[in-house]
């Protein structure tokens with residue numbers, strides 16, 4: 001039978017396969033976190049492996065974590081680009097006089113277009 005990994009919520013190793021008639025699930029005896037309950041009409045010999053897999057696959061999914069970390073990196077990069085746009089805009093606003101306002105607005109919109117195109121290129 002597959003070895004049960006520690007509880008993903010509290011880290012306890014005090015986890016076990018619970019059986020109640022036809023119902024099987026894995027539960028942490030420390031925090032009571034559990035898998036879904038599965039019903040088996042008959043045990044073909046691999047029932048406990050199936051519920052152990054339910055528990056073990058919940059512990060750690062490196063592919064999912066890697067994907068989420070990549071999304072966070074992209075969002076941080078995107079945010080820093082827009083922070084730069086805001087800084088440039090604030091700088092231009094500080095220097096602008098009413099007569100130059102329309103040219104500042106044009107350069108601001110050009111910046112937005114550039115950032116937007118770069119963002120779309122990345123995704």
Ligand SMILES: [Zn+2]
Nearest residue numbers: 007010028031
């Ligand atoms: Zn636990």
